[in-house]
Amino acid sequence: MSMHSNNKPAADAPSEQLSKGDDGQDWSQDLALASTLFDGLARDGADTPGITRDSYGDGEERAHARIAALARQWDLEVRTDAALNLYVTFPGRDRTSPVAMTGSHLDSVPCGGNFDGAAGVVAGMTVFGRWLRNGYVPPHDCTVMAVRAEESAWFPLSYIGSKAAFGMLSGSDLDVRRSDDGRTLAARMHALGGDPESVRKGEAYLAPHAIGRFVELHIEQGPMLVERGLPVGIVTDIRGAFRFRHAQAIGEYAHSGAAVRAMRKDAMFAVAHLITMLDRDWDDAEAEGRDLVITFGRVETDPKRADFSKVPGHVSFSIDVRSIEPDTLLRMEARVRERCAEITARLGVEFDLGLQTHSKPAAMEAALRASLLEGAAKYGIPAMEMASGAGHDSAIFAGQGVPTVMIFVRNENGSHNPDEAMTMDDFASALQLLEYGMICCF
Numbered sequence: 001m002s003m004h005s006n007n008k009p010a011a012d013a014p015s016e017q018l019s020k021g022d023d024g025q026d027w028s029q030d031l032a033l034a035s036t037l038f039d040g041l042a043r044d045g046a047d048t049p050g051i052t053r054d055s056y057g058d059g060e061e062r063a064h065a066r067i068a069a070l071a072r073q074w075d076l077e078v079r080t081d082a083a084l085n086l087y088v089t090f091p092g093r094d095r096t097s098p099v100a101m102t103g104s105h106l107d108s109v110p111c112g113g114n115f116d117g118a119a120g121v122v123a124g125m126t127v128f129g130r131w132l133r134n135g136y137v138p139p140h141d142c143t144v145m146a147v148r149a150e151e152s153a154w155f156p157l158s159y160i161g162s163k164a165a166f167g168m169l170s171g172s173d174l175d176v177r178r179s180d181d182g183r184t185l186a187a188r189m190h191a192l193g194g195d196p197e198s199v200r201k202g203e204a205y206l207a208p209h210a211i212g213r214f215v216e217l218h219i220e221q222g223p224m225l226v227e228r229g230l231p232v233g234i235v236t237d238i239r240g241a242f243r244f245r246h247a248q249a250i251g252e253y254a255h256s257g258a259a260v261r262a263m264r265k266d267a268m269f270a271v272a273h274l275i276t277m278l279d280r281d282w283d284d285a286e287a288e289g290r291d292l293v294i295t296f297g298r299v300e301t302d303p304k305r306a307d308f309s310k311v312p313g314h315v316s317f318s319i320d321v322r323s324i325e326p327d328t329l330l331r332m333e334a335r336v337r338e339r340c341a342e343i344t345a346r347l348g349v350e351f352d353l354g355l356q357t358h359s360k361p362a363a364m365e366a367a368l369r370a371s372l373l374e375g376a377a378k379y380g381i382p383a384m385e386m387a388s389g390a391g392h393d394s395a396i397f398a399g400q401g402v403p404t405v406m407i408f409v410r411n412e413n414g415s416h417n418p419d420e421a422m423t424m425d426d427f428a429s430a431l432q433l434l435e436y437g438m439i440c441c442f
């Protein structure tokens with residue numbers, strides 16, 4: 001019962017609002033709907049042994065069609081923007097207030113799992129289904145966004161859909177080519193009925209000031225929640241990154257027996273030195289309490305020219321450095337260049353780090369984080385706060401100044417593989433929190 005004697009609708013406390021003639025916090029019917037949706041998406045995207053929902057391709061298209069069809073069946077408002085992101089809106093009592101948005105991406109990596117991305121869209125639709133079932137009307141409009149092309153597996157670009165929605169894609173971004181068939185992003189977008197030229201002009205569909213909040217539910221991609229035995233996490237920050245995807249060490253090929261050490265320019269030893277030096281820099285950063293991860297995901301000699309009896313004259317490699325702290329990223333970027341220069345001076349091996357790409361760290365909004373913690377306490381859901389190592393569309397929303405927060409759901413076996421494992425019990429806990437996060441006051 002509300003303690004307020006005024007006429008203010010008790011819209012801000014979902015459990016109160018939904019307790020009139022409904023089933024309180026019993027989510028069983030809603031979970032059945034969610035399971036049906038997950039099963040449908042899995043059938044549509046089946047690519048044994050996993051799931052493939054290719055960005056701006058048939059897989060993603062089928063997933064979008066399924067969500068749009070359900071929204072139309074429910075008489076909700078369905079819109080798409082020039083980049084074909086899908087927006088399903090549940091009208092609120094006050095249609096002029098800023099909208100509360102949720103959602104995530106519907107694309108997947110090739111042969112990935114069914115939950116990465118899709119869980120956030122299914123969650124939003126499940127909450128809407130529950131409201132329809134209970135005759136609940138939220139205080140303000142709520143929108144589920146099914147974001148296009150978040151995964152950079154298909155196009156060499158992250159967050160395509162959410163960037164396009166805010167008018168953040170640059171002209172040349174539309175000309176990147178898909179990794180499998182080489183068609184451009186613009187061509188693929190156009191073929192599906194989108195308007196790439198509007199996207200190219202930077203025309204925004206979303207206005208940050210019109211969005212009251214963005215709450216994204218996503219499976220956890222690391223092992224933390226499993227290790228701690230907790231169903232959900234509340235994200236504090238999303239790590240930013242800088243990457244050298246195509247770096248090279250250039251030395252000289254020589255006979256492995258005849259070349260004397262002082263004369264060698266061994267590109268592999270040079271990269272090995274770089275790795276160990278940065279490993280020590282990582283130790284130092286950790287000792288200072290900094291957040292940092294460093295990955296050399298690819299280190300390779302040229303299979304045509306390298307052999308066991310040759311000093312390797314060329315190594316190509318990648319460096320991916322991530323942190324939630326902008327100054328740590330800047331410092332490490334300088335450190336990478338310093339270390340390369342030191343190694344060049346010592347071994348005579350040159351480095352060409354190639355094109356550098358960046359993404360900014362994003363802090364989740366403090367008041368929303370506090371609200372979700374409050375919601376977790378209210379419903380007795382064990383939760384912890386944690387940083388997100390992986391990037392998400394939420395980083396784009398936060399970067400635009402939209403109050404943003406993420407809910408992570410416990411998931412075994414990581415993500416981007418067919419073995420992603422989220423239980424519906426954990427999903428139910430996250431749904432409760434999502435509903436709370438969509439309509440609570442803060």
Ligand SMILES: [Zn+2]
Nearest residue numbers: 105116117218
């Ligand atoms: Zn994802």
